[in-house]
Amino acid sequence: MGLFNKKTTKEEAKAEAEKVAEVKAEAKTIKTAKPAKEAKLREEKSGVKNSVYGILIAPLLTEKTAAGEAKNQYVFAVEAKATKNEIKKAIESRYGLKPLNVNVLNIRGKFVRFGQRFGQRKSWKKAVITLPKGKSINVYEGIK
Numbered sequence: 001m002g003l004f005n006k007k008t009t010k011e012e013a014k015a016e017a018e019k020v021a022e023v024k025a026e027a028k029t030i031k032t033a034k035p036a037k038e039a040k041l042r043e044e045k046s047g048v049k050n051s052v053y054g055i056l057i058a059p060l061l062t063e064k065t066a067a068g069e070a071k072n073q074y075v076f077a078v079e080a081k082a083t084k085n086e087i088k089k090a091i092e093s094r095y096g097l098k099p100l101n102v103n104v105l106n107i108r109g110k111f112v113r114f115g116q117r118f119g120q121r122k123s124w125k126k127a128v129i130t131l132p133k134g135k136s137i138n139v140y141e142g143i144k
Contacts, residue, residue: 055082055090059139060126072131074139078104080125087127095137101130 059065060075068075078087084102091099105128109121131137 055079055086056094059137061139068128069136072133072135074129074131074137076127076129078125078127080106080123082125082127084127087129091129097131097135097137099129100132103128103130 055078057077057079060077062075065073065075076087078090082090084104087104088099088102091097091102105126107124107126109123111118111120113119129137
């Protein structure tokens with residue numbers, strides 16, 4: 001029981017308190033750095049960048065999507081690993097409009113045949129963006 005009866009001087013107590021403060025400061029920096037590191041690793045693994053051009057591939061222009069524009073709904077082909085929040089941020093930064101809703105559909109690639117060989121087209125993701133009333137996106141810009 002000699003460990004518990006040990007008397008410490010003021011200098012020893014100060015030195016010990018400084019060590020504890022240093023350890024706490026290191027722990028705090030590790031905790032704050034960890035989520036940023038995880039986000040960076042996730043970004044590297046998924047291949048999705050924080051830029052708009054890494055997430056939004058192209059607007060989909062069909063008769064059905066043109067009819068959806070009357071309801072303020074716009075359809076985009078997006079990166080396969082992009083999340084709803086990433087798509088929302090990409091729309092905000094690209095067009096300066098905050099979407100009301102983002103719906104996402106995973107489109108499975110069709111099975112195709114080339115002579116005797118079988119294959120499958122690439123799977124992709126489609127996002128349906130709903131904007132507030134009175135707001136619109138000019139998706140036909142640059143099309144001839």
